[in-house]
Amino acid sequence: MVKKTTSKNTEVKKSATTTKAPAVNTSATRAKEQASTISVKAPTKTITHSEKQRMIAEAAYLRAQSRNFVGGSETEDWLAAEAEINKKIINYKVV
Numbered sequence: 528m529v530k531k532t533t534s535k536n537t538e539v540k541k542s543a544t545t546t547k548a549p550a551v552n553t554s555a556t557r558a559k560e561q562a563s564t565i566s567v568k569a570p571t572k573t574i575t576h577s578e579k580q581r582m583i584a585e586a587a588y589l590r591a592q593s594r595n596f597v598g599g600s601e602t603e604d605w606l607a608a609e610a611e612i613n614k615k616i617i618n619y620k621v622v
Contacts, residue, residue: 571618572618572619572620573619573620573621573622574616574619574620574621574622575621575622576621576622579612579616579621582612582615582616583605583608583609583612584605584608585608586608586611586612587601587604587605587607587608587609588604589608590604590607590608591604
């Protein structure tokens with residue numbers, strides 16, 4: 528309790544209450560929360576190496592075909608297709 532004296536020397540009693548400031552959700556806090564909730568799933572599906580290579584070859588061909596086989600290179604097409612397929616089969620186990 529806080530006592531305050533006014534100009535007339537009378538005491539005014541004021542109740543001292545404390546309020547807790549709301550928690551600030553900073554980026555560090557969010558990152559920590561997300562890190563604790565992220566779980567890596569074990570691969571549930573399998574794909575053979577030859578199936579993966581076939582998928583990459585087809586995707587590379589379709590890239591070249593989309594530009595009428597003009598410009599670009601086989602290597603660029605293959606690498607871009609490989610990255611694309613790897614993203615699609617991230618939860619697959621290659622055997």
